[in-house]
Amino acid sequence: MTRQPSFYIPHGGGPCFFMPDPQGNWTSMAEFLRSLPARLPEPPKAILVVSGHWETEGFAFTGAETPALLFDYYGFPQHTYELRFDAPGAPDLASEAARLLREAGFAAGLDSQRGYDHGVFVPLKVSWPEAEVPVVEMSLDRSLDPALHLAAGKALAPLRDQGVLILGSGMSFHNMRGYGNPASTAPSQTFDAWLTAAATSDAEARAAALARWAEAPAGRFSHPREEHLLPLMVAAGASDEAGEKVYSDLVLGTAISAFQFN
Numbered sequence: 568m569t570r571q572p573s574f575y576i577p578h579g580g581g582p583c584f585f586m587p588d589p590q591g592n593w594t595s596m597a598e599f600l601r602s603l604p605a606r607l608p609e610p611p612k613a614i615l616v617v618s619g620h621w622e623t624e625g626f627a628f629t630g631a632e633t634p635a636l637l638f639d640y641y642g643f644p645q646h647t648y649e650l651r652f653d654a655p656g657a658p659d660l661a662s663e664a665a666r667l668l669r670e671a672g673f674a675a676g677l678d679s680q681r682g683y684d685h686g687v688f689v690p691l692k693v694s695w696p697e698a699e700v701p702v703v704e705m706s707l708d709r710s711l712d713p714a715l716h717l718a719a720g721k722a723l724a725p726l727r728d729q730g731v732l733i734l735g736s737g738m739s740f741h742n743m744r745g746y747g748n749p750a751s752t753a754p755s756q757t758f759d760a761w762l763t764a765a766a767t768s769d770a771e772a773r774a775a776a777l778a779r780w781a782e783a784p785a786g787r788f789s790h791p792r793e794e795h796l797l798p799l800m801v802a803a804g805a806s807d808e809a810g811e812k813v814y815s816d817l818v819l820g821t822a823i824s825a826f827q828f829n
Contacts, residue, residue, distance in 0.1 A: 625674025720804020
């Protein structure tokens, strides 16, 4: 079975890809998400998604056979609460992922009640609209420790050789007050340049830089709280290769990027 890459992808704002977008704010991001299947060496056996919208004590994985959807966004049109994404779960993968983390010394378990939040079903509905690939969602550890998430990614790396695609789903700029504010463009670009240099470095230098992301220029401006950045740590930690920037655009006046790790 061919090794799958890992990715850090943007998941947009709420259900943005399924609403009118007369300004084209989300057009390029949607095009990138649609391109994901073609970027893979072969169709994935399953997808493990680390979402910025689920935090637990230790790590957790969705363990249901058919996870429901969690419409964890607010104030959007009614039709966005009727979206469907009926991807099957993968309890065996969830169990294997938890085992790998426990063997590496992490607390990890299964949650058979948890559904897919919008950090999972919104981007995957764009990328795999037929919902034919089994999906497992992984939580962030509540500590939000970047080094811990990098190490968790390293522990999960063997899954890539089993045909599992690892996706970190977040936003490389996530200052809610900064979106749409012209004053945000320059600092977001400053942080994006730093993040790009870090992500595309060799694995050792990348891990050292990402573990100290909060010291980066405009780091805390770009992420007042880091939950949307930490999925990058898992995706990067799952690879020993230098990353590649595979998407970049100004979205609502802020620099947003995605990275692939082979």
